[in-house]
Amino acid sequence: MNSTPHQPASYMDEHFVAPAAEDELFEELQDSPPKRKFRLSPAGKIGVSIVAFWLLIALFGPFLAPYGENDLPFPDDYSEFQAPRPGAWLGTDFSDRDILSRLMFGASRTIGISIFATLLAYMVGVALGIGAAVSGPRVDMVLSRINDAFLSLPTIMLGLVVVAAVGSSIPILIVTAGLVYATVVYRLARAIGVEIMVMDFVEAARLRGENTFWLVWREIWPNAAMPLISDFGLRLIYVILFISSLSFLGLGVQPPRADWGSMVRENLGAFQSYGGSVIPVVAPAVAIATLTIAINLIVDDISAFSGGKLSGRI
């Protein structure tokens, strides 16, 4: 031992014993963390209210709109790009139609198409992705390489080619956007599936003799659902932007029907017209921006919650 010239004046040389409580129980210590509750941040609350607002408009807008989407509010006073005035609170567009009404009709079209397309993308992508994770390496290899080929094409180009080839209608738009984004969802679902497949509880189920249906439905899906749902919102944003871009390029929703993307394009002339209002371009653009940002705010909260939980488990 290290010999110091004098013994250090430390109370460590005394044998200290804490008083043991009379009823001191030596149970196993609880190490389970307290349950975390999902709470929205202030930003998340703003997000939820904006999204709820737009969803209500999408559902009821066509019934609440002051005019039909192609009606002229002021047939006697025709003039393009009129500034806001009583009877047309956001002004009129290049054919003197009411911007507010078209925005409300457009909401149901843009949001409706996007939601259906995202649902389709999820059905196809998740089914194939989880399927690839569960099936053997050969099936996985074939599916993944085909998917990679599609993934390597720029989404907007792929959409343009399909729409140019088979024409533009709302069902075709939904299917196109759905399949284009199914490739991304496939990647995600496969990655999550593979991660869960190597967990001991899946191996335990296999060792028990369970069939593939049980594995997917009872062991993998409940664990994959949460991360997939938090990605749904994010994917929805991309689809909204994709549909709007196609419409902006004139290959999406066709005139005279209104949707946010085509409204931006058809009113671009407002910038050139002397003294015309720019609200016809700005309003749909703001609509797209508020909706996507609001969804993003909600997704942030969800992923912070599930991410925190994930790191807690590790």
Next chain:
Amino acid sequence: MTTDIVFETQDLHVSAPQQDGSVIPIVKGVDFQVPRGKVVALIGESGSGKTTISLSSLGYCKPGLAFSGGQARLLGEDLCSQTNEDLRSIRGNKVAYLAQSAAATFNPAMTINEQVIESVVSRGLMTRESADARALELYQALDLPNPDSIGARYPHQVSGGQLQRLMAAMALCGKPALLVLDEPTTALDVTTQIEVLMAFKKVIREEGTAAIYVSHDLAVVAQIADYVVVLRDGEVKERGPTAAIINHPRHPYTKRLMAAASPWSAETLSRIDTEDVTHRTTVAEAVNVSAGYGITWNGAPRFKALESIDMTIRKGSTVGVIGESGSGKSTLARVVAGLLPPFDGDLLLDGRQLEPSYRRRTRHELQRIQFVYQMADTALNPRQTVGDIIGRPLEFYLGLKGKEKRARVDELLTLVDLSPEFASRHPDALSGGQKQRVNLARSLAAEPEVLLCDEVTSALDTIVAGNVIELLQRLQKDIGVSIVFISHDLSTVASFADEIVVMNQGKIVERGPTKQILSDPQHSYTQLLISSVPEMRQGWLEDTLASRGSQ
């Protein structure tokens, strides 16, 4: 204040502030001192706050925690109130930290020497030349082989035990006044641990550094520490010189901890009185089994993990499989379970040939051999309730439904000492020990004849592990199940196995009744293994190494 105290805490409080403004206390007023040149051990189970307290000597709190009272004084300066800038000049200079896993700490892309001297050189505390000289001095003090050239190697080119010692060199390079060692030998095999312990002890003495040694293992602490602080739930339960704590524990918790650690000594050995089980009927058998991983080449895989293994599992008895990491003991369990089909040899169940792969076994065969996983955290589906988890094998193998199933789940939960109300809980609302019990209950639900337990107690705290072992013993008595108990921990295996199989590098080196193996080991590897398990007495380390040296 005396300068002989390198580090001391005074009524130290650390807590975790919650989002809703409430505060969860983690460390609740801890006092201890580290005198110059002395080693103080912090002992406790997980959740005792031992790591949190040791980190206070670096003025550091883990994310989500904060100092909430008291002082942590290093050389007289309180660290709790220092700025990050000030702390940076203290860390690595006056105090250094040595983490549990060296493999995760070293950068694989840099040579060892560069990393050992990196911090002292980059802070300008030493010139490159003097740092190199200092590193060489430390390599020699730590008994590293080829001290002149080992620094030029990369981390993957040295063994785990050497890497752990090199990390000590890294920590000591700047001549810190205080060294913090956090479970530095826990991840090592026992035969490696003994060398590393000796090297640590020697270098600490030669350098005259004070040290905080964090561990859950009292027997290891007895070898290296001058003082012991027993912690539980963020409070000091007992504190004093090592000899006093080891020989005369006074607090009931310390006594309990000592009892659960099933200390290894000649006295324990004499108490083992295993029944002769060789006359019992054979349930399952592995005959000349070889298995491996990788691409198959000439009928054999590239990496052989098991070679010509014979093992007999007898009715109602326990086979303990013991070996160090890489010995193939876990592979053996996976082969018997059918998870890794062997490329040679036969598996027999009741004398009948068993399919090598579990995929081709019948449901009845699968039911009879159940595998219990090591990590209950990953072995239980977090999205199923405990009732679903235990109920599924009942439904799947025994066809129980509804009320019958529910009643049996309750029975099984009671069997593993859990209250039936646990059935509605999810695994994340269970503690580590409770999860392991549920894990066990699921395997028992199948009413198996053979239970393959792969390191089932390794991830558990000493007391909890002791409880699980007790439970296994009781179950065997009550149900008559045969158990294959795989472990790296000789004292655990010795406490309840009827027969022991010792594995090394994919081969069985020795087998026999527990008492015979332990009292009269024939193979040199078994002898080495047995003599490397630390005993709960001071001076064991020196005695063992001295007796080895004389041989």
